Amino acid sequence: MSKHTLATLVAGLAILILLPFTQSNYGVFVLCSWLVYSISAMGLNLTLGYAGQVSLAQASFMGIGAYMTALMTMAGVPWPVAMIAAMVLCFVIGFLLGYPALRVQHHFLAFITLAFNALVVLVLRNEEWLTGGTYGIVGIPRPEVLGLPTQTPLAFYFFVLALFVLMAAALYAIIRSPWGRTFKALRENPIRANSLGVDIRKTTLLAFAIGSSYGGLAGSLLAQLTQFIDPHSFGLTVSLKVLLMVIVGGAGFFFGPILGALLIVLAPEFLRFTEGYYLMIYATLVIVLMVFCPTGLLGLVERARTALKLKQNPNATTWEAGR
Amino acid sequence: MTKTAIASIAIAMAISAGLPNISWADTIKIANVIELSGAGATVGSNWRDALKLAFEEINAAGGILGEKVEVTDYDTQTDPTTSRAMVQKAIDDGAYVIMGPIYSGSVKVNMMVAQQNGVPQLTGAEAPFITDMGNPYIFRTSFGAQQSMPKLVKYLTEEMKVKSVAVAWVNDDFGKGGRDSFVAELEKSGIAVNADVSSEVGQADFAADVIKLKSSNADAIFAYLHEEESARLLKEIRKQGVAQPVFGETTLMNQKVVDLAGDAVNGVRGHVGLSANAPIPGIEEFAKKFEAKYNYKPDHNAIKAYMGAYVVKYVTTKNGKVDRQAFADALHGMTITPADEPGILMETSWDDKGEVNRESFLVEVKDGKQTVVTTLPKL
Numbered sequence: 053m054s055k056h057t058l059a060t061l062v063a064g065l066a067i068l069i070l071l072p073f074t075q076s077n078y079g080v081f082v083l084c085s086w087l088v089y090s091i092s093a094m095g096l097n098l099t100l101g102y103a104g105q106v107s108l109a110q111a112s113f114m115g116i117g118a119y120m121t122a123l124m125t126m127a128g129v130p131w132p133v134a135m136i137a138a139m140v141l142c143f144v145i146g147f148l149l150g151y152p153a154l155r156v157q158h159h160f161l162a163f164i165t166l167a168f169n170a171l172v173v174l175v176l177r178n179e180e181w182l183t184g185g186t187y188g189i190v191g192i193p194r195p196e197v198l199g200l201p202t203q204t205p206l207a208f209y210f211f212v213l214a215l216f217v218l219m220a221a222a223l224y225a226i227i228r229s230p231w232g233r234t235f236k237a238l239r240e241n242p243i244r245a246n247s248l249g250v251d252i253r254k255t256t257l258l259a260f261a262i263g264s265s266y267g268g269l270a271g272s273l274l275a276q277l278t279q280f281i282d283p284h285s286f287g288l289t290v291s292l293k294v295l296l297m298v299i300v301g302g303a304g305f306f307f308g309p310i311l312g313a314l315l316i317v318l319a320p321e322f323l324r325f326t327e328g329y330y331l332m333i334y335a336t337l338v339i340v341l342m343v344f345c346p347t348g349l350l351g352l353v354e355r356a357r358t359a360l361k362l363k364q365n366p367n368a369t370t371w372e373a374g375r
Numbered sequence: 376m377t378k379t380a381i382a383s384i385a386i387a388m389a390i391s392a393g394l395p396n397i398s399w400a401d402t403i404k405i406a407n408v409i410e411l412s413g414a415g416a417t418v419g420s421n422w423r424d425a426l427k428l429a430f431e432e433i434n435a436a437g438g439i440l441g442e443k444v445e446v447t448d449y450d451t452q453t454d455p456t457t458s459r460a461m462v463q464k465a466i467d468d469g470a471y472v473i474m475g476p477i478y479s480g481s482v483k484v485n486m487m488v489a490q491q492n493g494v495p496q497l498t499g500a501e502a503p504f505i506t507d508m509g510n511p512y513i514f515r516t517s518f519g520a521q522q523s524m525p526k527l528v529k530y531l532t533e534e535m536k537v538k539s540v541a542v543a544w545v546n547d548d549f550g551k552g553g554r555d556s557f558v559a560e561l562e563k564s565g566i567a568v569n570a571d572v573s574s575e576v577g578q579a580d581f582a583a584d585v586i587k588l589k590s591s592n593a594d595a596i597f598a599y600l601h602e603e604e605s606a607r608l609l610k611e612i613r614k615q616g617v618a619q620p621v622f623g624e625t626t627l628m629n630q631k632v633v634d635l636a637g638d639a640v641n642g643v644r645g646h647v648g649l650s651a652n653a654p655i656p657g658i659e660e661f662a663k664k665f666e667a668k669y670n671y672k673p674d675h676n677a678i679k680a681y682m683g684a685y686v687v688k689y690v691t692t693k694n695g696k697v698d699r700q701a702f703a704d705a706l707h708g709m710t711i712t713p714a715d716e717p718g719i720l721m722e723t724s725w726d727d728k729g730e731v732n733r734e735s736f737l738v739e740v741k742d743g744k745q746t747v748v749t750t751l752p753k754l
C-alpha cells in the first residue's frame with residue numbers, strides 16, 4: 053500500500069469519525085444503516101464480484117444473524133458470543149447453500165438462492181414459538197462495550213464503525229491473499245482456474261460461506277440498531293436492495309459496495325423533498341445508471357481512467373492501459 | 376483500491392453532512408408519520424388529508440394558544456424500520472405530538488422511540504398489544520381489536536344466532552391481532568371455528584381461500600383484511616356464489632372497499648368504530664367538508680385523524696402551555712365532549728393506558744352505502 057493511499061484512507065476514516073458530530077440523531081441513524089448495509093454488501097461483493105456467484109439470499113443471512121443475536125442476547129448470552137455465533141451459523145449455512153452452487157450457475161443459482169430466501173422468511177414467520185411470528189421481536193438490547201453502554205445513537209455509531217473497519221480490513225486481507233486471487237481466477241474462467249490447480253469446489257463454497265457470515269454480522273447489527281426485527285425486514289426486496297448496492301457501486305471493486313450502499317441508503321433522503329415523486333425519480337436514476345454503466349459507478353471511474361491513459365499513450369493496448 | 380474511490384466517498388459524505396435539519400420559530404410542530412406509499416397508502420392518504428383539513432381550520436381560527444400549527448408529513452413507506460427512522464427524524468425536528476402511523480407493526484417499533492423521548496403519539500393502530508405494553512405516551516384514536524371484537528361476537532350470538540364461523544384474515548400484525556382477539560371471543564361464547572384461512576398482504580388471487588371458506592359449511596364468514604385485499608376477497612366470494620353471510624370489523628365496510636369492490640360489498644355487515652355515515656351531526660358535517668375539499672368520501676381513518684387534531688388543540692389549550700409531558704398526563708383519563716370542543720365530533724374518553732372509548736356502530740352496506748343498523752353504547 054502506497055503512502056498516498058494510506059493518507060487517503062486515514063483521511064476517510066477521520067471523516068467517518070467526525071461526521072456524526074455534525075448530524076442529528078436521525079442523521080446518525082442513517083449513517084449507521086449505511087455502515088450496516090455496507091458490511092452486508094461487502095460480503096455479497098465477495099460472493100458476486102470476486103467469486104462470480106449470483107446470490108439473492110443475502111437478506112436471509114442477515115435475518116438468520118439478526119434473530120440469532122436477538123434471541124441469544126435476550127436470553128442473557130453476552131453480545132460478543134451471540135454475534136460470533138450468528139456469524140458462525142451463517143458461515144455454516146452459507147457453506148451448505150454453496151453446494152447447489154457447484155451444480156448450477158448464473159440465473160439457476162439465483163433461483164435457488166431466491167427460494168432459500170423465501171424459505172427463511174417462511175420459517176421466521178411460522179415458527180412462532182421461537183421467532184415471534186408475524187409480530188417479530190421487540191426491545192432487542194444494544195451491547196455494552198468495555199463497560200460502556202451504546203444506548204445513545206453516537207455511541208452505537210462508533211460501535212458499528214469499529215466493526216465496519218475491522219470487517220473491511222479482514223476483507224482486504226482476504227482479497228490480497230492467495231485466496232482472493234483464486235476467487236478472481238474462478239470468476240474470470242473456472243476451467244482455466246481448474247487447469248492451474250484451483251480447487252473449484254472448495255473455493256466456491258468458501259466464497260459463499262464468507263460472504264454469508266458478513267451478512268450474518270450485518271443482521272446482528274441491524275437488530276441492535278432498530279431494536280426490532282420481523283420476517284418482513286429480511287424478505288426478497290432486501291436481498292435485491294443489497295444486490296443493487298453491489299452492482300450500482302461496482303461489483304468486484306473493493307469500495308464498490310460501500311459507495312453503492314451510501315447511494316442507496318442516502319438517495320431517498322436527498323430526494324425526499326420531491327415528496328410523492330421520490331420513488332419514481334430514484335427508480336429512474338437507477339435505470340439510467342444501469343443502462344449507461346453496467347459495471348457500476350466505480351466501473352465508470354475505471355473506464356474514464358483507461359480512456360485517459362490510452363490518450364496519453366496511444367500505442368498501449370486497452371489491457372495495458374487498464375492495469 | 377483507487378484514490379478516486381476514496382475521494383468520491385469523501386465527497387458524498389461531505390454532502391450528506393448537509394442533510395436538512397431546518398427549524399422554525401414560534402410554531403407548534405406536529406409530525407404526521409404516516410403510510411403514504413406502499414401497502415398502506417390508501418389509509419395513510421385519508422388520514423393525511425383529514426389532518427390537513429383539521430389543522431387548516433385550527434390555524435384559520437387563530438391556531439393553538441395563539442401560535443400557528445405546522446404539520447410535516449413523514450412517509451413510513453408502510454415499513455416498520457423506515458417508520459422508526461421517521462419518528463426519530465420527527466423528534467429531531469422538534470415535534471410536539473406525533474400523529475400516526477396506522478399500521479400496527481410500524482407503531483410497535485416506533486412507539487419505543489417516542490416513549491424514550493417523551494413525545495406523545497396519537498396512533499390509528501388497532502392491534503391489542505399496543506396499549507398493553509405500558510407506554511405512557513401512546514394514545515389510540517380508534518378502538519383496539521380487543522374492544523371491538525366482543526361487540527361483534529355479541530351481535531353474532533344474540534342477533535344472528537350463529538353457531539359456527541369461517542375466519543379469513545391477513546397474516547400481519549393487524550390481521551393476526553384481530554384474528555386472535557376474535558377467535559378468543561368466539562371460544563368464550565362457544566362458537567366453533569370451522570375454517571381459519573390466512574392470506575398475504577398484497578395477495579391478488581383469493582380463489583383458493585374462498586373455496587376453503589365456502590366448503591367449511593360455517594354459518595357465517597368473518598373477514599379481517601386490509602382494504603384492497605378485502606375488496607378482492609368480496610369480489611371472489613360473490614363470483615363463487617357463496618351463500619353464507621359475510622361479517623367484518625371496520626375495514627371490511629370501509630368506503631375504500633365499497634369504491635373498489637362495488638356491488639360485491641352489498642349485504643356485508645359488521646361493527647365499525649367510526650363511520651362517515653353515522654347519524655351524528657358532527658360527523659355528517661365533517662364528511663361534507665371533506666368531500667367538498669378532496670372530492671372523495673372520507674373513511675374511518677380520516678375521522679380518526681380529524682378528531683386527533685382537535686384532541687391536540689383541546690388538551691393543549693386546556694393545559695395552557697405547549698408541553699409534551701403535560702399533554703400526556705392530561706389526556707389519560709380525560710373525556711372530551713362535542714360541547715367542550717366541536718371538532719371532537721363524538722364524546723370520547725381515554726383510560727389510563729391510552730385506550731379510547733366511545734359509542735360505535737353496527738352497519739350494513741346497502742346500495743354501496745354504509746347504513747347504521749344500531750348504535751352501540753360506550754363500554
